[in-house]
Amino acid sequence: MLQLLRKIAFPFSLIYLLIITVRNYFYDIGVFKSKTPNTPTICIGNLSVGGTGKTPMIEYVIRLLETRKLAMLSRGYKRKSVGFQLGNEESTVLDLGDEPYQIQQKFPTKSIAVDANRLNGIAQLEQLIKPAVILLDDAFQHRKVNPHLSILLTSYACLYPRDWYLPTGNLRDSKREARRAQLIIVTKCPTNLSEEDKVAITRQIKPKIHQKVLFTSLDYAEKFKDDLGQTVDDILFQDKQIAVVTGIASPEPFIQHLAALNLNFEHLEFSDHHHFTATELKRINGFDVVITTEKDFVRLNGKVDSLYYLEVAHKFSEKDKSVLKETLESVF
Structure with a gap:
């Protein structure tokens, strides 16, 4: 029934595509302004409405940058608080939202903040924390911020080149915007994905000359x-x-x-x-x-x-892990 409704909604997806295309065009030509933060900023996001493994990827990146003074900024979806909130020992899931709260619990020495206004959140972190790097969670479509590095996630089972726009499909942003990413990571791959399969997927993605395509699978805890x-x-x-x-x-x-x-x-x-x-x-x-x-x-x-x-984590090949780490370090 849901699939039928999605097909019936196809005309609305065309309207949605038109709206996001015009919006992105206005950013491209400078009608809408983007700001590059002073602090090195890494955006991790996707073109779809979810399901690509952003939270485990945030955690993976935090571990790779463990020695850096790091802050993470998220919208804090469905939290009960408003405005800028900086996590502390007394914060609850209602204050931060489920994903930021989860990360706060796992990385208590890192600064975890939420703010729907990413520019304001970044300014607050720069004033209060003075981090060496800021991770932007799920901010690929928030073009008011021009990050120093963008990592785009797409799931193996629903690659963005094969997807369509809301409400018929799962895409909330234009496929064309993938060009803004430096890294495109295909998540949730089978553990036995062959090199031939990787080549075939890379051909579908059609990366630009400045982009690299990496692959990762889910690694569930044994207990x-x-x-x-x-x-x-x-x-x-x-x-x-x-x-x-x-x-x-x-x-x-x-x-x-x-x-x-x-x-x-x-x-x-x-x-x-x-x-x-x-x-x-x-x-x-x-x-x-x-x-x-x-x-x-x-x-x-x-x-x-x-x-x-x-618990679940992303698992990269040693080669792809090395590429990811080297690219992350390039922002400093």
């Missing part, structure tokens, strides 16, 4: 974690009534991974960044065990009993 951060084996879940709860843009790889572990579960799927109602939580708590993603865990923790999550 689950509970609400105390302690690791447990999946054998603990045998003969239990299990609910797998997801509120992310693309849960398919997560579900496929759990199915490969031979777990018998019911998948309760919600929209991206979903805030759970009392009725939904009551249903979820009716299961013996609840398994969720790391991103969903920060919204469910304290509200659901017997809650476990599985």
